[in-house]
Amino acid sequence: MSLTPLLQELIGALRALPGVGPKSAQRMALHLLERDRSGALTLAEALEQAVERVGECATCRNLSEQEQCAICEDSARDAGVVCVLESPVDLMAVEQTGGFNGVYFVLKGHLSPIDGIGPDELGLERLFARVDAGQVRELILATNPTVEGEATAHYIAEQLQDSDVNLTRIAHGVPVGGELEFVDGGTLAHAFAGRRSLKRSVDE
């Protein structure tokens, strides 16, 4: 056996990274030990610091080192338009389009009764409280266009049917069955422009 126990541990630990199989984990471990030991220590420190100090924004549940995230604190953003997303990765994808000037609410998942994920786990009370307080003019439901994402959007829309908030769902452009984080910026911008209301009109 040519791998030392600590090397084997390191290779195993590197497999926690998404997209890293046994072969690339081995190459990464050897690369760090042979050619970039200071890079390895910097990475270890960065991991520890991030795990210890990056929490979630008290308002929107986005990743944040402060009580409030930079977006919620930015007075140039329109706090009356709230985009509801499944994860911080999706938030980043929307931010990178540069076309959205509202704020966010990050569910950190979607409704999934089988996994015990209900409204509480998604922090929906907090979102509904913002709506009830009259702080929100429009709620853009940008959950993934998957079965679970649609069900989650549907649930939120049902809960808010009687409120005054404008409820919209991003629509055109995002491929059905796909995930927001893999959609290009142009498609996403298009999806935002084509959003439609989920409120039942009175004569419906």
Add this chain to the structure above:
Amino acid sequence: MSLTPLLQELIGALRALPGVGPKSAQRMALHLLERDRSGALTLAEALEQAVERVGECATCRNLSEQEQCAICEDSARDAGVVCVLESPVDLMAVEQTGGFNGVYFVLKGHLSPIDGIGPDELGLERLFARVDAGQVRELILATNPTVEGEATAHYIAEQLQDSDVNLTRIAHGVPVGGELEFVDGGTLAHAFAGRRSLKRSVDE
């Protein structure tokens, strides 16, 4: 800006990993923070432990946590046949063929005057001392079939022309210009079987 400073540091640090660009570093960082914080801490610890405790074998320069590596300590291996390689990754590739029962000497590089890498940096004194002490029957030069690898093999062969050791070079099968670590096991085994002597015969 939707990334916190610590997240940006973590993403930067992840790029020390070979094959990881800005986009995958971002996905890795978010995955760890959102879904696998204990995996992140395990990875940090594994990195620190490996950097601190994995050194090199005093005999063959392979990565080792002990004074001697497991291969040099294995009495079932033939210490009279020494395979000279550029890196531990190459060693691992040869080990994985399962067809070599000798021991190794890892140069950790190749001769490269332009980068200030000469015989000293490759530990060649240590290798030559083993040959001079009569411990080696055959020295298999398995440096990469690149210009530098060939030059390094040539240099070692020149230095040992007057010794009694059998000097061989792996030959058939390894694609010229390629690197050992990317060659499949069958090709490598073939290359070992087809090795040829580098000693000039008397009547040459």
